[in-house]
Amino acid sequence: MITKLIIVSIIVFIFNIPFGYWRANVKKFSLQWILAVHIPVPFIITIRILVSIGFAWYTYVFLVSAFFSGQSFGTYLHKINKRNGVKTSSCLFMDIFKKK
Numbered sequence: 001m002i003t004k005l006i007i008v009s010i011i012v013f014i015f016n017i018p019f020g021y022w023r024a025n026v027k028k029f030s031l032q033w034i035l036a037v038h039i040p041v042p043f044i045i046t047i048r049i050l051v052s053i054g055f056a057w058y059t060y061v062f063l064v065s066a067f068f069s070g071q072s073f074g075t076y077l078h079k080i081n082k083r084n085g086v087k088t089s090s091c092l093f094m095d096i097f098k099k100k
Contacts, residue, residue, distance in 0.1 A: 004053050005062050013065040013073070018041055020074020021092040032055060032090070061093070 014039045023036035046065065073091055074092065081095060088095055 001053070004051050005059060007053055008047055008053055009062045009066040011068040012040075012044055012063055015043065016067055016070025017077070018092040020071035020076075021078045021095075022074070022090045023071060023087060024075040024078035025090040025097040037071070 019036045021042050023033055026032040026036065044067065046057070048055065048063070077092065078088060086095065
């Protein structure tokens with residue numbers, strides 16, 4: 001059970017990185033900001049159900065931490081790119097794979 005929870009936490013962390021990157025490039029509390037925070041939630045709930053980790057209180061500690069850590073890491077990546085003079089967009093994948 002704990003290994004499933006750790007694997008799902010890692011998936012949630014990785015899944016939220018692009019959304020945190022998007023959130024960092026938009027005005028706080030705008031529609032895009034709200035979408036960047038809330039779009040991952042149904043997918044995370046679906047993963048919880050498919051993997052059968054349940055909704056016990058201790059699973060929330062892991063998954064909420066992974067959620068906000070992924071969002072924060074995405075924001076951090078956006079700030080690093082901006083600080084290094086990279087012209088950034090709201091899309092992490094476009095910024096990674098764009099031609100220089």
